[in-house]
Amino acid sequence: MSVVALSELLGAPVRDASGAITGRVREVAVTPQDHPTRVAFLIVHTPRGGRVLPSGEITSCGAIVRTASDASAWADYAPSDGVLLLKRDLLDQQIIDVHGRKVVRVNDVEFESTPLNSHVSLQVVSVDVGARGAIRRLARGVVPSFTLRALLARIPPRVIPWQYVDLIETDPARRVKLKIAYEGLSRLHPADIADIVEDLPPAEREAVFETLDEEVAAEALEEIEPPIQISIVESLDSDRAADIVEEMDPDAAADLLGELPEDRSGQILEEMEPQERQGVAQLLEFGEHTAAGRMTTEFVAVPDTGLVDDAIAALRAFEGSREAVATIYLTGAGHKLVGSISIATIAMSRPTARLSELSEPYIACALDTPDGEVAALFDKYNLFTLAVADEHGRLAGIITADDVIAMLRHRS
Amino acid sequence: MPSIRRRWKARLTLFMAVVGPGFISATVDNDAGGIWTYSVAGAQFGYSLLWAMIPTTIALLVVQEMAARMGAVTGKGLSDLIREEFGFRITFFLMIALVVTNFGNIMAEFAGIASSVSLFGISRYIVVPLAAAVVWVMVVHGTYSSVEKIFMIASTFYVAYIIAGLLAHPDWKTAAFATVTRPRTDGIRDYGYLYMLIGLVGTTIAPWMQFYLQASVVEKGITPRQYRAARWDVIAGCLFAAVVAWFIIVACAATLHTAGITAIRDAADAAQALRPLAGDRAYLLFAAGLFNASLFAASILPISTSYVVCEGLGFEAGLDKKFHEAPAFYWLYTLLIVLGAGALLIPAFPVVHIMVLSQVVNGVVLPFVLIFMLRLTNDRELMGEHVNSRAFNSVAWATVVVMIILTVAMLATLR
Numbered sequence: 001m002s003v004v005a006l007s008e009l010l011g012a013p014v015r016d017a018s019g020a021i022t023g024r025v026r027e028v029a030v031t032p033q034d035h036p037t038r039v040a041f042l043i044v045h046t047p048r049g050g051r052v053l054p055s056g057e058i059t060s061c062g063a064i065v066r067t068a069s070d071a072s073a074w075a076d077y078a079p080s081d082g083v084l085l086l087k088r089d090l091l092d093q094q095i096i097d098v099h100g101r102k103v104v105r106v107n108d109v110e111f112e113s114t115p116l117n118s119h120v121s122l123q124v125v126s127v128d129v130g131a132r133g134a135i136r137r138l139a140r141g142v143v144p145s146f147t148l149r150a151l152l153a154r155i156p157p158r159v160i161p162w163q164y165v166d167l168i169e170t171d172p173a174r175r176v177k178l179k180i181a182y183e184g185l186s187r188l189h190p191a192d193i194a195d196i197v198e199d200l201p202p203a204e205r206e207a208v209f210e211t212l213d214e215e216v217a218a219e220a221l222e223e224i225e226p227p228i229q230i231s232i233v234e235s236l237d238s239d240r241a242a243d244i245v246e247e248m249d250p251d252a253a254a255d256l257l258g259e260l261p262e263d264r265s266g267q268i269l270e271e272m273e274p275q276e277r278q279g280v281a282q283l284l285e286f287g288e289h290t291a292a293g294r295m296t297t298e299f300v301a302v303p304d305t306g307l308v309d310d311a312i313a314a315l316r317a318f319e320g321s322r323e324a325v326a327t328i329y330l331t332g333a334g335h336k337l338v339g340s341i342s343i344a345t346i347a348m349s350r351p352t353a354r355l356s357e358l359s360e361p362y363i364a365c366a367l368d369t370p371d372g373e374v375a376a377l378f379d380k381y382n383l384f385t386l387a388v389a390d391e392h393g394r395l396a397g398i399i400t401a402d403d404v405i406a407m408l409r410h411r412s
Numbered sequence: 413m414p415s416i417r418r419r420w421k422a423r424l425t426l427f428m429a430v431v432g433p434g435f436i437s438a439t440v441d442n443d444a445g446g447i448w449t450y451s452v453a454g455a456q457f458g459y460s461l462l463w464a465m466i467p468t469t470i471a472l473l474v475v476q477e478m479a480a481r482m483g484a485v486t487g488k489g490l491s492d493l494i495r496e497e498f499g500f501r502i503t504f505f506l507m508i509a510l511v512v513t514n515f516g517n518i519m520a521e522f523a524g525i526a527s528s529v530s531l532f533g534i535s536r537y538i539v540v541p542l543a544a545a546v547v548w549v550m551v552v553h554g555t556y557s558s559v560e561k562i563f564m565i566a567s568t569f570y571v572a573y574i575i576a577g578l579l580a581h582p583d584w585k586t587a588a589f590a591t592v593t594r595p596r597t598d599g600i601r602d603y604g605y606l607y608m609l610i611g612l613v614g615t616t617i618a619p620w621m622q623f624y625l626q627a628s629v630v631e632k633g634i635t636p637r638q639y640r641a642a643r644w645d646v647i648a649g650c651l652f653a654a655v656v657a658w659f660i661i662v663a664c665a666a667t668l669h670t671a672g673i674t675a676i677r678d679a680a681d682a683a684q685a686l687r688p689l690a691g692d693r694a695y696l697l698f699a700a701g702l703f704n705a706s707l708f709a710a711s712i713l714p715i716s717t718s719y720v721v722c723e724g725l726g727f728e729a730g731l732d733k734k735f736h737e738a739p740a741f742y743w744l745y746t747l748l749i750v751l752g753a754g755a756l757l758i759p760a761f762p763v764v765h766i767m768v769l770s771q772v773v774n775g776v777v778l779p780f781v782l783i784f785m786l787r788l789t790n791d792r793e794l795m796g797e798h799v800n801s802r803a804f805n806s807v808a809w810a811t812v813v814v815m816i817i818l819t820v821a822m823l824a825t826l827r
Binding site: 092093203228231 | 501726
């Protein structure tokens with residue numbers, strides 16, 4: 001078993017069964033549909049054009065590639081969408097390093113070559129993103145290869161194992177054929193996905209957002225800087241955008257739609273489910289820098305006549321964000337806000353306790369309370385969430401602490 | 413009527429959203445080295461080199477437009493594209509060349525700062541370190557949009573040169589006529605004239621500008637749809653830069669050349685020589701303009717070089733990263749400023765030689781950059797429908813060929 005680098009293979013002479021040099025390696029191809037890591041074939045540049053050398057016919061692989069087959073039997077190379085050409089599609093391109101959570105550029109690709117029956121099997125094991133790959137490519141052909149190998153062995157490698165690599169492909173048809181699904185990326189924290197996406201060029205960002213699971217996409221989108229957020233949403237089709245916006249917190253969705261051109265936000269609203277649309281459309285009507293503009297309409301409110309059990313049932317049924325459940329609100333006659341209970345109190349109380357007995361005084365502001373006052377209330381009362389009441393004293397929405405922190409950071 | 417007004421308002425908003433990159437990169441091109449070249453051109457040859465302004469401006473426009481278009485269409489920087497299309501080795505050597513070129517330019521900018529403040533009797537040993545610190549802090553602690561605003565304001569200060577030109581009371585008719593007439597043919601055999609002509613073209617189109625412009629178009633998030641408006645930003649910038657250059661030549665032609673003062677050591681020297689001829693105000697404007705231009709370019713060059721090189725070679729880059737996350741980026745940035753400014757603190761530092769040398773290296777690297785740009789802008793897989801048109805290509809290739817001939821000629825005649 002030995003490690004071979006892509007830059008060593010490219011340009012390497014190929015000797016066929018007769019022992020003559022019949023051409024040079026031009027490309028190394030993987031067909032992910034057949035096998036995700038195994039090299040399927042080499043494209044050999046011969047005087048008669050590009051020929052396909054199947055990897056099953058390679059007998060040794062390194063500075064010289066040897067094969068048991070006869071060069072005249074190799075087929076012509078015909079380009080195909082389902083083939084990943086490592087030089088064209090990977091070398092020098094950007095990839096997502098899922099483990100390191102960043103976008104990096106590929107300096108080299110490393111294979112493991114293992115003898116298997118009469119031939120060698122080549123597997124992609126890692127991509128090199130460090131100095132070793134860079135120096136190998138600079139010095140190749142200038143420094144004798146054994147000196148170079150000795151030199152490179154002293155350089156600490158900076159490689160990303162292949163399973164932590166997410167390729168970026170902007171063409172949707174090819175993406176499907178290459179089985180690219182951003183699986184590694186979608187398992188990251190939404191804030192990390194956001195950082196990675198911000199580092200990508202626009203077409204690549206769009207490609208990622210077309211494929212990510214809607215819920216993950218929505219959470220990541222919330223964390224992305226507003227100008228980039230807008231350009232991503234503008235690049236998606238309305239129904240895909242609507243699917244993602246539906247999964248966002250209504251306040252974040254409203255902020256986003258408020259920044260889009262009116263016809264575009266209208267199209268997206270139209271594609272949304274009626275229930276989500278209503279919540280977001282309501283928020284859109286309020287000024288951006290008021291309590292109503294900051295609030296979310298997803299919160300937990302239960303009648304004050306109920307028991308702790310009822311509150312727990314309401315929590316279980318709640319689909320909104322985790323930040324919103326820090327406080328549970330109690331409503332009285334006519335849906336008026338009458339009290340609040342912290343989630344800690346609920347957790348520590350008997351299931352049969354009456355909510356009205358646990359109720360604490362609530363802090364609320366009006367729909368048009370400006371940002372500064374909202375932040376002051378959070379500070380003064382050490383709040384996790386702040387109730388927003390309409391002119392009739394009914395609970396219209398709540399503001400969560402994370403939104404206030406974001407708002408304060410944007411202002412400073 | 414209201415609909416027309418609304419349409420204009422919509423257009424204006426669109427323009428304001430994309431204005432900046434083209435304007436800044438074209439005006440900052442009139443840096444310390446540029447001002448020096450224009451001053452010498454005016455002092456030595458009077459109005460007779462003005463004809464070169466129109467073709468040079470067209471060439472500048474063509475080149476800048478390609479960079480901006482590539483940025484808008486691909487959303488990637490020029491060094492990224494070169495790396496992706498032409499591989500690591502070529503990129504590596506190009507980046508080395510770019511660091512050398514830009515370092516020369518950075519020294520030239522700090523030299524401009526040093527000589528402009530010496531006119532006001534302030535020691536360079538105080539101002540140069542101070543300027544380096546200001547540059548470092550502004551870039552590291554500013555966001556792109558705040559820095560862009562500062563740069564836009566700095567761009568408008570170039571008006572100082574236009575006013576200085578007016579104060580010099582040039583012969584407008586001769587100047588205007590010289591701008592549009594065919595050059596005299598015996599100039600070709602005049603070594604000094606040819607050398608100056610090469611310098612003039614070379615200083616107007618610099619390699620780093622293309623990288624900077626494309627990167628800031630990307631940074632600003634200009635999309636292909638906004639690109640039509642962004643093109644006007646490029647055009648406005650190029651025209652303004654050309655007008656400023658024209659006025660510098662004219663001011664020096666009307667005063668220094670007429671009075672027979674042709675030996676000018678640096679741009680500050682030109683300002684000094686202007687004083688008895690054009691008055692105190694023209695002198696002050698010239699000196700302040702030089703300081704502004706040098707500081708402006710000194711703020712842009714180190715940061716843009718660090719970004720371009722690190723992105724091309726795949727090092728972590730960005731001011732939002734911490735020092736240990738992007739060591740190559742921060743080291744390169746800091747060294748460019750510290751060494752660039754530090755060189756000026758060496759007492760016997762050959763400032764004039766550095767000025768000239770930086771222009772020469774610019775000229776040597778430029779053809780390579782232009783050829784890469786042309787190949788990239790003709791790549792249909794990359795640019796889609798936004799590839800160069802045939803007419804555009806012929807102008808662009810002509811520019812490249814002329815630039816190469818001029819550069820080779822300059823190197824051949826280098827003494």
